Amino acid sequence: MRLTVQLFANLAEMCGARQIELCNLPQPLTAGLVMDAFVDRFPGLDPMRDSIMFAVNAEYVSLDHPVCASDEVALIPPVSGGSDDPFFRITHEPLDPTEIHDLVRSDAAGAVSLFLGVVRNNNLGRDVGYLEYDAYPAMATKIMRRIADEIRERWDVLDIAMHHRIGRLEIGEASVAVAVASAHRGEGIEACHYGIDRLKAIVPIWKKEVWSDGEEWIEGSLTPAAEIDAASD
Numbered sequence: 001m002r003l004t005v006q007l008f009a010n011l012a013e014m015c016g017a018r019q020i021e022l023c024n025l026p027q028p029l030t031a032g033l034v035m036d037a038f039v040d041r042f043p044g045l046d047p048m049r050d051s052i053m054f055a056v057n058a059e060y061v062s063l064d065h066p067v068c069a070s071d072e073v074a075l076i077p078p079v080s081g082g083s084d085d086p087f088f089r090i091t092h093e094p095l096d097p098t099e100i101h102d103l104v105r106s107d108a109a110g111a112v113s114l115f116l117g118v119v120r121n122n123n124l125g126r127d128v129g130y131l132e133y134d135a136y137p138a139m140a141t142k143i144m145r146r147i148a149d150e151i152r153e154r155w156d157v158l159d160i161a162m163h164h165r166i167g168r169l170e171i172g173e174a175s176v177a178v179a180v181a182s183a184h185r186g187e188g189i190e191a192c193h194y195g196i197d198r199l200k201a202i203v204p205i206w207k208k209e210v211w212s213d214g215e216e217w218i219e220g221s222l223t224p225a226a227e228i229d230a231a232s233d
Helices: 009-015 031-041 043-051 097-104 137-154 185-202 224-231
Strands: 003-006 019-022 053-056 073-076 088-091 111-118 126-135 157-165 167-170 174-182 205-211 214-218
Touching: 003 031, 009 043, 009 205, 019 031, 031 043, 031 053, 031 073, 088 137, 097 111, 097 157, 097 174, 111 185, 126 157, 137 157, 137 185, 157 185, 174 185
Parallel strands: 003 073, 088 157
Antiparallel strands: 003 019, 053 073, 111 174, 126 167, 126 205, 157 174, 205 214
């Protein structure tokens, strides 16, 4: 059995490609067996095995999940903090705060809460030159919509939008925008805060910091099991 595996961020760099074809896989096949075959081919990934997540058809899955040749399979490095849907978007283009504000604003909204994440020039005592972001767009926008559903279950809000930029971002440029329209400011501010925290925790977007003397992909805080649970709540 043959299977093509998609890679992102530091995994793509370490393997030298964004797609790797695995051959002669056993059947029946599980995500764990795919992981075993992948690490056999790229032994340098073995120390990362416990932090790599597995996605099948743009859904986080556990290692006992069955896999077939027609599935879209991806190995997901830890999350750090491409869509036709204007409300949930991964884009190479600069983010426009006015655009995302106007998407959610309505005459029924007494407040629009807007969060912008902006590239700063320092982190943990290092001077940052610029950032690079990578993402799995189909899965990222799917989970953004799921986060929006979570928000609607918790707060009385009118509309929600989330945009994230990928590629190279310079100091002072916006990397992420979350907007929430609500009748009153309290619900909107709380919902916006929740939205950016969840986005950074479970949406498959990765950040590389580049300094004058090096660079590093910045990992998120959740374990693979926790991210599977969070994405399926």
